[in-house]
Amino acid sequence: MRDPIGIEATSVYFPNQVETAASLADKTGIPEKVIIDKFGLYQKHVSDRKEHxxxxxxxxxxxxLSKVDPLSIDVVIYFGSPHKDYYVWSSSAKISYELGTKNAYAFELMNVSSCFPIALKVAKDMLISDRSIENILLVGGCKESQIVDYNNPRSRFMFNFADGGAAALVKRGATKSEILESSFITDGSFHQDVLIPAGGSVNFATHDTVENRMHYIDVTNPASMKERLDPISIPNFHRVIQQSLEKSGLTIADLQLLFPLHTKRSMFQQLLEGLNLTEEQSVYLDHFGHMSALDPCVGLHVAIKKNQIKKGDITVAVSAGTGYTWAATTIKWNG
Known part of the structure; x- marks a missing residue:
């Protein structure tokens, strides 16, 4: 019988600067009450020019790493935002160096907002397949508040994009939790819908791309995307959650706690209703916003700190990322 593989510790970091719903109302022209009630956002953290x-x-x-020897970390995996310090550059090397994990090799996973449940599966599978690995550090950062263009209505509705950092230690012989099974769906028909138009090889950076504000996130055709995405988004969320539970030998009835990405409130409520969960059985990031792939990890950390998780609880980390991928991983809590 193999040793349990699970999350042994989580931690988060947020910049000091905060944008409130009132300040976002000034920038977007959307009433403060609508930002709070409909979009589910009281505030979000934003970093300064020095933090990436x-x-x-x-x-x-x-x-x-103040409680675990950095030299005991075997692998460092960056799972955060693709909007990093530099393009064509691996942040994982810098992160590993600065943290002093000298015995670890480091690499990146990038699947935009869906990546944390995927990173959990990758870490678990690595620990199963390679007995020389004991400890894997998952780390992510997000500075996506920077890529919202408040002059562009196709971009500014993503005003919930926020900044922060999150980390999780996944290890062999974990005592606090066990990572169970995962499920993913990718519908590549959405590959062209949400992107930053310039900076890559299609539209390499020029004076024109800068002047035309093409280096911010954009939705190429919002009406078309909504028409195609709305009918399948919640069903796909429910499908990956159900499949991850079933592959773990469980059912929806066994689910006690959900860690989703931040969405508008109506979508959050639809997600819970389809799972027969109450709001108290989830973590809604209305004081944090959307931080790319970090959201489920942040929600998990918040739940741990609030003693919201009990021994034996079955939980699911779930998210979705443009492209479009829906991802869920089931976690059983033992401590």
């Missing part, structure tokens, strides 16, 4: 995705990830991981 790698820095946010590093600061998030430090509390874990």
């Amino acid at each position: 995705a790698s820095d946010l990830a590093i600061e998030a991981a430090r509390p874990i």
